[in-house]
Amino acid sequence: MSVRAHLVVERPAFRLDVRIAAAAGEVVALLGPNGAGKTTALRGLAGLTPLSGGRVELDGAEVQRLPPERRRIGVVFQDYLLFPHLSALDNVAFGPRCQGLGKAAARRVAAELLDRVGLAGHAHVRPGRLSGGQAQRVALARALAVRPRLLLLDEPLAALDAHTRLEIRAELRRHLAGFDGATILVTHDALDAMVLADRLVVIENGAVVQTGTPSEIARHPRTDYVARLVGLNLYRGEADGHHVVVGDVRFSSVERLTGPAFVAFPPSAVALYRSRPDGSPRNLWRAVIDGIERHGDNVRVHLHGPIPLLADVTPSAAADLDLIPGQDVWAAVKATETHAYPA
Amino acid sequence: MPWPLLVPALAGLAFLVLPLAGLLVRAPWATLPGRLAEPRVLEALRLSLVTATIATAVCLLLGVPLAWLLARTTLPGRRLLRALVTVPLVLPPVVGGVALLLVLGRRGLAGQWLYDAFGVSLPFTTTGVVVAEAFVAMPFLVIAVEGALRAADQRYEEAAATLGASRWTVFRRVTLPMVAPGVVAGAVLCWARALGEFGATITFAGNFPGRTQTMPLAVYLALETDPDAAIVLSLVLLAVSVIVLAGLRDRWVGAT
Known part of the structure; x- marks a missing residue:
């Protein structure tokens, strides 16, 4: 039937x-x-x-x-x-x-x-x-x-x-x-x-x-x-090998692609810093805090900048960072948790 | 409370209540039991109850489907139809009686045919009383039932359809039980209106004791010959009205 x-x-x-x-x-x-x-x-x-x-x-x-x-x-x-x-x-x-x-x-x-x-x-x-x-x-x-x-x-x-x-x-x-x-x-x-x-x-x-x-x-x-719905950050961009370009941000990903592509990663894959972190982490850009809210045991941070972004940080990290709306921060995403697939 | 509202309000209340109180004060209480047992009274009461009940049954049989038609279909000219249905509500009952005579009288449009074909003549018969009462009372039922149908949640009817119910089954087993309180209220109102019917009845059915002389007609007639009898008959009608009102109190009177 x-x-x-x-x-x-x-x-x-x-x-x-x-x-x-x-x-x-x-x-x-x-x-x-x-x-x-x-x-x-x-x-x-x-x-x-x-x-x-x-x-x-x-x-x-x-x-x-x-x-x-x-x-x-x-x-x-x-x-x-x-x-x-x-x-x-x-x-x-x-x-x-x-x-x-x-x-x-x-x-x-x-x-x-x-x-x-x-x-x-x-x-x-x-x-x-x-x-x-x-x-x-x-x-x-x-x-x-x-x-x-x-x-x-x-x-x-x-x-x-x-x-x-x-x-x-x-x-x-x-x-x-x-x-x-x-x-x-x-x-x-x-x-x-x-x-x-x-x-x-x-x-x-x-x-x-x-x-x-x-x-x-x-x-x-x-x-x-x-x-x-599924709690991911999602962007549509252009892939070129192990990189996907979304606006001004260039993501490194594990997958190898060319042409139009999506990049997705969970908010927990995002790290926030008050000043530019040492070393040269990839997937790094400047963002501005829009607002923060409780999300389960963590703090969810809404940001804007070159791309809109959701980030989950622990309450202690949030306290250290002194997160307030309007504040400039550095956002970094681990390449291993970024997922790219054809659009 | 501002007196421009309070004074007229109390005057209005007195205006509505005092005549009924007068009826109770002037009632010949001592001879009441004997008078109630008089054949004339009992006959008129029986005729009134029987004709009003049959008229209500007729109204239910024709009025509920009519209400359904007005509430549930999208006939063109439905607004006009509803207006026509409510005309008897505002029409002076005497005019209704005259209209019935013109159509159903022995020389009337339909009456002549009825007489020629079946030898049936409605005017000045008990059946004529039922026809006159139904004509005047049916709009009360139709309006009450249509209101109930409009207020009912039609999604229950959709649910019944998905369970395989035909439209007739939906009406019988879902719609009707759900609007039953509205139908009962409409029927009671219809019955009370039929019971009190005077103008159309006397015009169309005449005033023959035992055949077409209902309670209201008997009251009017008795007033000229035996005022005490008129009071007794009026008391009976008042009692019936109060009982009906008591039956409806949750639905209408208690609607605060």
Whole structure:
């Protein structure tokens, strides 16, 4: 059960044009900032938003002309949208009932699914009395109850608090691994995407900007948005052997390249100095501090200069350096931690 | 509190409450039980309750789908349609009665056909009472239900569609249960309006005891012959109104 889709949705000030594919058993995450068109893409797949063009194929059969009720695509909505007037059991039994199963048979299917998500004891509870995590699991069970060909999840963890989120994320991963159809989930949270998905599709401004496995994307970001998500400094420049020139800065890298290239390195690879360091470290330039903030156990320093830069330094180093906004410093990046790849 | 607001406010309150208090003060309490048991009173009460209930059922059957049409579809001319639906709300009921006579009377546009084809004549029958009451009361229901439909979160209907529900199933199993409180409120309001209907009823259905003489008609008639009876009948209607209001208090009166 696989899906291939080309989704085009035109709005007055927005155009979505993306190609998405997911194989049976594969989990694909659509990752992107708010307003990028992720949810519109999901709604287009489900048939809830009409497409201006393109197609949706499930197992090779076109379904873009079918109304949502005839697509057999399960959807877990962002705030779950459990029917408030039905018990958890009847929420899950709703789909099987619509597929023509009798009341008793539909409830048997529903009870089994609720048991699978660990909520057998909450079958007769109304959604209003479920916790966020429980409601999420009921919503998943309800979507799976129609034996969908494709499962869609819209920000499945966004409505949960941080603690529940951790727990539910691991559990959701297990449930998705047990689903044999294709799964497409939408998220703006890089961690959710990395943990849950086999493959990421990054969408910005209605277009796909990068696809790949989580580790590929984490190592080789291709846009500022992705670089920020995975916590890397990213620049685009011109490579010439073991050097990449970005504006006025010349980076040395381990890789050998020519032509347009990206350079990426983590903020922790940056060292800051009050005066020009001794010796002749490569990848060195003057920068000005814009601001500082706490970042985990370290201090994150925002700098500008020939190129914008993020640097993480230890609190003791920050104290020694007397970091204040407007201050001039020297920034150096270790060549061994600079990563270059073709643009 | 500024007196230019306080004085008119108290005067307004007195204006609304005093007549009802007068009704209670002048009621012939001693003979009340006997008068309530009079066949004339019981007959009018029974007829009123039965016709208002049937009229409400008719309004539900036709009004809920109409409200759905106004709230959920994008028909061209929907605004005009909504305006037309609310006309009976502002129309003097007597005019409504005259209009009904012109259309459904034995020589009316549709009435003549009804009579020729089925031998059915609506004016001056109990059915005519139901028609008159439904005509006047239906807008109350339509407006209440349409408001509830507009306020309901349509994403639940989308969720139902992704689960394989047809539009009819969505309406029956998701939309209707979710707007049920609005439908109940609309039905109660509709029923109260039907119960108090006077102008359209007397014009279209006449005033025949046991057949078309509802409570309001009986009150008006009794006032000329037996004022005490009129007070008793009025008390009954007042009691029914208060009970209805009490039933709706959480929804309407307590909306602070």
